[in-house]
Amino acid sequence: MFEAEQKIIESAILDYCTDKDLPIVETKWAWIPFNGQWGISTSFFQLAARSFGQTRGNVPQRANEIALEVAGRLSGIEGFEKIEAVNGYLNVYFFTADYSRRVIRQVLEESEKYGHGQRLNQRLMVEFSHPNTHKAFHVGHLRSAFLGDVVARILDAAGYDVIRANYPGDIGLHVIKWLWNYLKFHKGEKPDKDITRWMGAIYAEAVKRLDQEPAYEEEIREIYARWDRRDPEVVQCWEETRQWSLDGFNEMYNLLDIRFDRYYFNSMFEKPGKEIVSELLEKGIAEDEGESGGAVIVKIDEKLELEEEKYRVMVVLRSDGTALYATEDLALARQKFLDYPDLVKSYYVVDVRQSLHFQQVFKTLELLGYEWAPRCQHLPYELVNLPGNVVMASREGTVVLLEDLIREATARALAVVKEKNRELAxxxxxxxxxxxxxxxxxxxxxxxxxxxxxxxxxxxxxxFNGQAAPYIQYAYVRANSILRKAQNVIPAELAADYELTKQEITLIDLIARMPEEIQKAARDLKTLIITNQAYELARAFNDFYTQCPVLGVEEPQRSTRIRLVAAARQAIANSLAILGITAPQAM
RNA sequence: GCCCCAGUGGCUCAAUGGAUAGAGCGAGGCACUCCUAACGCCUAGACUGGGGGUUCGAUUCCCUCCUGGGGCACCA
Incomplete structure (x- = not known):
């Protein structure tokens, strides 16, 4: 937001270095640790260290000398309230009234777009969630869904055109087991409500039945064979029940405010995957060990002539000739670029246990000569465990169902709302x-x-206490309430000055940082940068709220503070929007 | 055996290589005639896992060790 001001100082530093015959060091800016005033700073330690060349010297002392000299030179420049040299740092302070007006004006003008970057006209894809049909949806699955959703929101806010892709696991042994149990014991049944829970229960029951009666394995193989030859009854049952799962997922995605632009289904990639395997064999990249009873494999390290093992060996086709996950992933990666050849990045939000797998897939595609292969990137995340380091697994029964969590969380929130807002409908x-x-x-x-x-x-x-979403939502609601009492009229900007309190400066300061934080979050692909920003913003607003009365003060404070409240509300709302968290009108 | 990740107050987590390592929870204390207390204020609590190194400066980078988690040929 202060590029122009930064450039002025930077060129002054450059002039200084040229005059003094000092090396040129890039000027890096940081926010001054809060001390009641508002500005940016840079340090001269690096410059000082370099100025000594090979000889040793007292760097902090030299840095401070430079800072003092630069500050002296800048003293004549207009537009800054104060420029000072402290401990090797150059601190540049803005005219708080001018800058606060500028920040607030910009937020109110850009409203829901405030903080967002220029459109870059670059397209990228984020694949996330990839739930298994015919299974329950538990809390462990949430991380990919939330992370992927918010990464997509961040990238969109930063200026990218984002395609949100989902890749449900709609076929595989788990589905066959489910179909077996359904056809044998539940034929004709249909879920009316809680679809996903019901689907999960049928699966869990199938697993249990198999554990108790191993002889059923034969019947499972039979269903698998029927599926393989596209037996109409099995295929039709699969199609119908698959849709139930997808309906159930959609219910949950709607509830969680998560949407997708594009669905790729696991079942679509068996054939194309095998075609890629043929291609790998033709080009001599893969080896068929079928003669010795083995699978089709790619010895990636060997192909790359690596000394140490890194990518190891990837199996791309089972020894019985059937496709496996890796087979399908090769085809999926390609399909994404066939659909969208201009993707600058293809992200996969998948848990960390699959890191090696994705490295193998992407490297194999690179060996095949696909120029887009390096644009594929795995975004790993760690698991959600239960206390005692228990992994959530539907077949172990160690799961917390999403429906239960939502129900419980909503019920608790409702109890508080009823307590606080009795009069509300x-x-x-x-x-x-x-x-x-x-x-x-x-x-x-x-x-x-x-x-x-x-x-x-x-x-x-x-x-719900402490560093949590309700704290941020509450700050939004407070701001909203003040504005409602002001009849939702945002006064025009006033030219008159008044001394800003430190609460106001801190708040404006945080609002001003938002555009940079969004860019940083997009660059690092980190949702936590936005949650930190949102929390800080809420805290600064709460501080302002308790210390600075708005409606009861005289002009020009009153109007200026109403404008600040409106800007703060907007900034908080925009942060929450990026996090996919709803800002309620009251609490 | 090889590879990846984590280790920061009692607990859960922050901290572009830079100024005095910040929050929340929990603990103790204070505070409700004032735009909603799902709020705020104060206090105590940290040799940032150990040991080396690079650097003017390391929680951050490198090496090593320890502890915990994960991954390494037909599961997904």
């Missing part, structure tokens, strides 16, 4: 409870580094 109370409950579920998974394991426990998942 029940319909509105439910709406708020949903926003708060679901926001509370999303936030913890977005606010930590994706390479950190999340341990799910009911107590902390349902704790």
């Amino acid at each position: 029940e319909e509105n109370q439910l709406e708020i409870a949903k926003a708060v409950g679901i926001g509370a579920i999303k936030f913890p998974m977005l606010s930590r580094e994706s390479n950190k394991v999340v341990t799910f426990d009911w107590e902390s998942a349902l704790d």
Whole structure:
């Protein structure tokens, strides 16, 4: 937001270096640690160190000398309130009244687009969620869904055109087991409500029956064979029940405010995958060990002539000639670029256990000569475990179902809403409870580094206090309430000045940083940068709220503060929107 | 055996190689005639896993060790 000001100082530093015959060092800007005033800073340690060349010297002292000299030169420049040299740093302070007006004006003008970057006209794809049909949807599956959704939102906000892709696992042994159990014991049954739970129960029952009666394995193989030769009854049953799962997922995606532009189904890639395997064999990249009873494999390290093992060996076709996950992933990657040849990036939001697998897939495609292969990138994330390092697995029964979590979180939120807003219509109370409950579920998974394991426990998942979504939503609601009492009229900008309090400066400062934070989040693909920003913003607003009365003060403070509240509300709303968290109108 | 990730107050997490390592929860104390207390204020609590190294400067980069988690040929 302050590029022009930065350039002025940068060129002054450049002039100084030229005059003094000092090496040229890139000027890096940072925000001044808060001290009641508002500005940016840069340091001269690097320049000082370089100025000594080979000889040793006192760097901090030299840096401070440089800072003092530069500050001296800049003293004549207009447009800054104060320029000072401290401990080797050059601190440049803005005229707070001018800059705060500029920031607030910009937020109010750009409204829901504030903080967003220029459109880049670059397309990329984010594949995420990829749930298995015919299975339950549990809390462990949420991380990919939330992470992928918010990464897509961040990239969109940063200026990219994002395609949101889903890749459901709609076929495989788990589906066959399900079909077997259904055809044998539940034929004709249909789920009426809680579709996903019901689908999961049929699967769990199938697994249990098989454990108890191993002889059923034969019947499973029979179903698999019928599926392979596209037996009409099996195919029709598969199609119908698959749709039930997809309907159930859509219900949940709607509830969670997650949408997709494009569905790729696992079942679509068996054939194309085998075609790629043929291509690999033709080009001598893959080896068929079928004669010795083996599979079709790619010895990636050997092909790359690597000394140490890195990509190891990838099986691309089973020894019985059937496709496996890797086979299909090769075809899927290609299909994405056939559909969208201009993708600058193809992201896969998949858990960390598949890191090697994706490295293998992408490297194999590179060996095949696909120029887009390096544009594929795996975005790994760590698992959601249960206390005691128990992995969530539907076949182990160690799961927390998403439906249960949402139900419980919403119920708790509703209890609080009813307590706080007795006069509100029940319909509105439910709406708020949903926003708060679901926001509370999303936030913890977005606010930590994706390479950190999340341990799910009911107590902390349902704790709405502290660093959590409700805190941010509450700040939004407070701002909203003030504006409502001001009849939702945003006063025009006033020329008159008044001394800003430190709460106001901090708040404006954080609002001003938003565009940079969004770009940073997009560059690093980190949702946590946005949750941090949103939380800081909310905290700064709460601080302002308790310290700075708005409606009861005289002009020009009153108008200026109303404008600031409107800008803060907008900034918080935009942060929440990027996080896919609903901002309720009341709480 | 090889590879990847994590290790920061009691607990859960932050911190573009830079100024005094920040929050939340929990603990103790304070605070409700004032735009909603799902709020705020104060206090205590950290040799950033150990040891080396690079650097003017390391939680951050490199090496090594320890602990925990994960991955390594036909599961997905």
